[in-house]
Each structure stands twice: as C-alpha cells, then as structure tokens.
Amino acid sequence: MTDLECLAYSVGHADDGICLLVRIGVHRILLDCGITNISLLTNEIKQLLPADIVLCSHAHSDHAQGLLALHQTFPQLPIYASETTTKLLPLNWPELPISEVPDFCQPLPWHSPVELRSDLTVELFPAGHLPGATAFLLTYTRENRTYKLLYTGDFFLSNSRLVEGLPLADLRGLKPDILIIEGSYGTARYPHRRQLENNLAERIYQAITSGTSVILPTPPSGLGQELLMLLRSHHYFTGRDLDIWVEEKVARGCDLYLQLLSQFPTTVQNFAQYQPLFWDEKIKPRVLRRSPEQFPATEKPYILIADRDTDLSQYLLNQDNSIIILLPERPGKISQELNFAHTETYLLTDHCDGLGTTQLIHNLRPQHIIFVHGCPNYLADLTNLEELRNRYKLHSPANGTLVELPIGETFIVPTLPETNYEGELNELETEVIISLPQSITNDNRWPNFADTGLVEVRWQGEELVVRGISQRELLSQSSDRFISPELDCCGNCLHYRGQHCSNPVSALYGFKVTSDGYCPMFESIHFPFTSTGETETND
Structure with a gap:
C-alpha cells in the first residue's frame, strides 16, 4: 500500500x-x-x-x-x-x-x-x-x-x-x-460579502459626516488594498472632498499590486484605465501616501489605512477632531486590544x-x-x-500530530464529543427563562461568552441565536450615552479629544480620561461657562 x-x-x-x-x-x-x-x-x-x-x-x-x-x-x-x-x-x-x-x-x-x-x-x-x-x-x-x-x-x-x-x-x-x-x-x-462591505462603508460614512476621522489598521497586503478599492468606488465616497492616507507598509503592498494589474479581475483593470487604482491627489476622494514628514491635517475628518502594528497614539493626542478606530473582526480569535475608548470592530469576510x-x-x-x-x-x-x-x-x-491516511479501507464513523446541549424554556408573564446544563461552562469558549452576563438574542430563520456581549462592546455602548450639555465633565470639555485630555495646564494632560470625568481646568465646549457654572461677562 x-x-x-x-x-x-x-x-x-x-x-x-x-x-x-x-x-x-x-x-x-x-x-x-x-x-x-x-x-x-x-x-x-x-x-x-x-x-x-x-x-x-x-x-x-x-x-x-x-x-x-x-x-x-x-x-x-x-x-x-x-x-x-x-x-x-x-x-x-x-x-x-x-x-x-x-x-x-x-x-x-x-x-x-x-x-x-x-x-x-x-x-x-x-x-x-x-x-x-x-x-x-x-x-x-x-x-x-x-x-x-x-x-x-x-x-x-x-x-x-x-x-x-x-x-x-x-x-x-x-x-x-x-x-x-x-x-x-x-x-x-455570515451575510454576503457585498452586504458586509456596504455595512462598513455606511459606518465610515456616518463617522466622516459627523466630523470624526477613521483609522483602519490592516496587514500589509489584502485587507488594506480591498478597503482602498471600497472607498474609491463606493457611492458614499466618490467625489467627496476627503483625504485617505496610507501608511508605508500598506503602501508597499499597493505598489506591488500596481505591478500585477494584469492578474486582477476585468472590472478592476477597466477601473484603472480611467483613474489610478490607488495613488490619486486629483480625483476625490484623494489617496495619499503617509510619510514621516506628512501628517494628516486635522481641520477636517480623514481616513487612515494604518499598519496593524503601528503606534496609534500619535494620531489620538492633540487632534482637532475626534477619531474612531475600526478593527477587523477575526472569527474565533481575539481582536487586537487597544487602550482607546473609541474602538469598534467590523466583519469583512475573506x-x-x-x-x-x-x-x-x-x-x-x-x-x-x-x-x-x-x-x-x-x-x-x-x-x-x-x-x-x-x-x-x-x-x-x-x-506535532502525525495523521495516517489509509485509502480504501472501510469507513467507521468516529466517536466525537457531544457539542449540543439540551435545556428548558419557561415562559413567564414578564420574561422568558432559558435554562442550560452546567456542563456548557466546561467549554473554553464560555468565559468569553459570559464575560459580562449580558446577551443579545435575534432570529435567524426559524432559529434563535444567542450572542454574548463583551466588555468592549458594553463600554462602547456606554460611551455613546447622552451627556447633558449643562454638565461639567470631560465629555463636554473643549480639550477632550480622542478620549484624552489635550489641555497643557491640566493635571490630566496627555492621559486617557472618561467622558464623565472632571478637573478644575474644565472649559465648556457648548456654553461660555466657567467651571463654577457662572456665565462669563466682560466688564
């Protein structure tokens, strides 16, 4: 044999x-x-x-x-x-x-x-x-x-x-x-790839129209170039007065892609006949190479395709507008952890x-x-x-496992561990309770699922899908809650930028702060109030 x-x-x-x-x-x-x-x-x-x-x-x-x-x-x-x-x-x-x-x-x-x-x-x-x-x-x-x-x-x-x-x-x-x-x-x-692209484009569009810049960390090849093509061709962005910056490692990948144009689908080759595939400073949105000497202007929102290993703090401090970081979600793997509050994940299946x-x-x-x-x-x-x-x-x-692969022998169905769990459902007057056996907690996925004790439930056809809500998602939801403009807190402060304090006279200068925090150097972004709540007047 x-x-x-x-x-x-x-x-x-x-x-x-x-x-x-x-x-x-x-x-x-x-x-x-x-x-x-x-x-x-x-x-x-x-x-x-x-x-x-x-x-x-x-x-x-x-x-x-x-x-x-x-x-x-x-x-x-x-x-x-x-x-x-x-x-x-x-x-x-x-x-x-x-x-x-x-x-x-x-x-x-x-x-x-x-x-x-x-x-x-x-x-x-x-x-x-x-x-x-x-x-x-x-x-x-x-x-x-x-x-x-x-x-x-x-x-x-x-x-x-x-x-x-x-x-x-x-x-x-x-x-x-x-x-x-x-x-x-x-x-x-998962939904179809094109639907996920539209969802991502809509999220970026919402951020840009609200004055928020978007940072998208990516590997050198693949995702970064896909995102550039999405931003260059999607109706949300075509003709928009917008700068898209690309860091050097991803830019190197773009340069190599341009040398392989004949290997790409016909639609991409046709697109390249009428305008540059990537680098373009004339047709909007503009695509610019980010060099150490060139820093994205902060007077208006921009999009940055960053290298996944770059230090993003350089973009988050001393900015004139807010920034959101969108990380690619990797099913079955933990997304990159960043110590910044305005961080979200998106799924773009490949x-x-x-x-x-x-x-x-x-x-x-x-x-x-x-x-x-x-x-x-x-x-x-x-x-x-x-x-x-x-x-x-x-x-x-x-x-380290060696798998032997005999051909033509009688197939015996292997005995594998059971992964289905039977539970009970009780419908009460004001709520529905689903009870599951304790053995489900033995799965090493359970700690992530039960991280906060909160779940989201939705229908998928005739089946009900239960998803655990992570701490990051919970914090993100909390950070978006309404803050009264009359409240003296960091979220309403003139110097609150990218979840950091940018006031050089504050003891919190350069540190990450919560939106409901406060310091004596507070200056309202909404009203000409002093930190004591009294209206300022000119004598």
Whole structure:
C-alpha cells in the first residue's frame, strides 16, 4: 500500500501559522511555512532537507513568513507558488527593501499540470481570498493507481473587490483521496460579502459626516488594498472632498499590486484605465501616501489605512477632531486590544463560512478531510457535523500530530464529543427563562461568552441565536450615552479629544480620561461657562 500521511508541524491555531508536511509514496511535500521559528524543520545534518518540495499557497504571513529563513538554511530546496504570490512574498520581510529580498520562489502557471517528479504532478487553481492565492492539486501515480491530494490554503468562494472567488465548477467531482482544508470560520454563517462591505462603508460614512476621522489598521497586503478599492468606488465616497492616507507598509503592498494589474479581475483593470487604482491627489476622494514628514491635517475628518502594528497614539493626542478606530473582526480569535475608548470592530469576510466550506467539500467528494487553520473549537464544530461525519473520514490534528491516511479501507464513523446541549424554556408573564446544563461552562469558549452576563438574542430563520456581549462592546455602548450639555465633565470639555485630555495646564494632560470625568481646568465646549457654572461677562 502507498504511504499517505500528514505531519502537522503547525496547524494555524490561535496566532500560529500553517506548516504541514505531507508524504505521498516516496515524496515529501511541505505545504506552506508560516512559522516564525523554523527550528522544527532543521536538524543536525544540514545536508538532510526537511522536504523534497515546498508549495506556498499565498503571501499572507501566517502561510509564508518562514520561507526566507527556510531558503537561507536550505538554498537547494525548491519552493513553488503562483506568479502573483512570488511577487507579493517580500511584504513578509518589511525590514528589507523589496529589491534586496532574494528571488527564491519559482512561479507555476494556472490550470496546467506541472511535473515535479516523474510520478508526481501539481496543478494550481485560484483560491480567492488574496491575489495569487492557490489551491494545489497533487497527483501521484504508482502501479496504474492514481492518488490525489488537494490543499486549499485559505479560500473564498465569493468575489471581493480585487479577487475573484474560487472557481467551484473547475473542481466539481474531483474526488481527491485527501482534502486538506481550512476551517477559519467553523460552522458559523455570515451575510454576503457585498452586504458586509456596504455595512462598513455606511459606518465610515456616518463617522466622516459627523466630523470624526477613521483609522483602519490592516496587514500589509489584502485587507488594506480591498478597503482602498471600497472607498474609491463606493457611492458614499466618490467625489467627496476627503483625504485617505496610507501608511508605508500598506503602501508597499499597493505598489506591488500596481505591478500585477494584469492578474486582477476585468472590472478592476477597466477601473484603472480611467483613474489610478490607488495613488490619486486629483480625483476625490484623494489617496495619499503617509510619510514621516506628512501628517494628516486635522481641520477636517480623514481616513487612515494604518499598519496593524503601528503606534496609534500619535494620531489620538492633540487632534482637532475626534477619531474612531475600526478593527477587523477575526472569527474565533481575539481582536487586537487597544487602550482607546473609541474602538469598534467590523466583519469583512475573506474566508468561507460554514455553508461555503461544506459546499466545497460536497462538490469535491473526498475520502479523507484534514481540517486546519482555525481555533480548535471551530474546527471541532466542523468535525462534529453529522452531514460530514457520515460521508467522510475527518481529522483535526493538533500541532506535532502525525495523521495516517489509509485509502480504501472501510469507513467507521468516529466517536466525537457531544457539542449540543439540551435545556428548558419557561415562559413567564414578564420574561422568558432559558435554562442550560452546567456542563456548557466546561467549554473554553464560555468565559468569553459570559464575560459580562449580558446577551443579545435575534432570529435567524426559524432559529434563535444567542450572542454574548463583551466588555468592549458594553463600554462602547456606554460611551455613546447622552451627556447633558449643562454638565461639567470631560465629555463636554473643549480639550477632550480622542478620549484624552489635550489641555497643557491640566493635571490630566496627555492621559486617557472618561467622558464623565472632571478637573478644575474644565472649559465648556457648548456654553461660555466657567467651571463654577457662572456665565462669563466682560466688564
């Protein structure tokens, strides 16, 4: 029997990257290298390569950041990716000028089987999610028997602003022996991508029209460029007298995107024929590169696409207008924590939700499925789906686990832990009480759900969905409550900017303060009152 197995160096739980070693017969293929420390792949005998071939699915850091170190340690190890991915890879090493990053990754064409070895071929299919993102189909032939393995990397069936979705029709009925697939969103269901874009555009529009600037921290490639295209083309912003600033790391990604224009959807190429895709100081809204010498003017609201690792305090102190920070929500992961009150999250999906994931699986009809890339609970939700358990052999390995993949054996449905809970519902005169068993608190998701003891309930079709309200959301709701203009407090003070005191004569100068705080240096923004409440007069 041909040996088929997968060694999960890192499966992408929490903030870990993806790094998988699959063995097909005599061949060892490394799928992605998104780990920061490649010591797992090295050994005392430097001549012994950790794999025969490396395939990189796309240029995001959690899939590619370890490739440069891997190449420097094993320069003879061949590394392959799509042409677009090879161009975007340097964004993973911002400490190096792009011209100094060695060209170590070999490009492969789309939709054309390439012979890597005499009995092993690889074919690339667009995976959506990010320009150049790839689903790899490996085909191994031995003794008149063909074995197929499909690795999706990160994938998205829906179209986004700069990327067309995975072409499901090209893969339908493929019947791979092994499918290695991401489960970032678990079984959750989300609205269509375009609806989420409209929701985000409306929130930004509300902020700008109320005189509030918006800061959007993003990674160097992907989300930042998607947001720029949204802001450039959405009817809320076209023709509006508005400055959109872009920090340097994200700007580097924009520059590389401009070199790959022929790889983008036709709609994007048509847009670029009539106006610049990104940098434009003439057509409104203006898109400007933020350099150390150029700081966004504070006389009017602006939008800033910031690097996700930047220190945002430089924008929040001594500003003439208020600022809101919008953070991308990562289902199953904790969003970046910032010590600023005006912080909200938004969801802009770039992975398939539960419906899209199962749709792809049923169209492929594999024998084995290995779920990776997602929080363990989300992956467990997928492996517990009865519609999958009854048809396929499911695996969700932890880091360091070796998964053996026998082909053609009798399928025995695995026994998995129960994740459904039975409770009781009591309808009283003034309220409805739902009682659940104590065992639900054993799940490590419970502390986040029950953080404040408050929940939000909504209908989703015929089902009732219960969602816990976090402290951040509760504080955000509290900070928006009405404050009487006659009340002497920081929220009504002339020097209250971005939740910080900007009065140099106040003992609170430069510190974060609550809207209901107070100090003797109070000056009302609404009325010419003194701190004692008496109207000022000129003698």
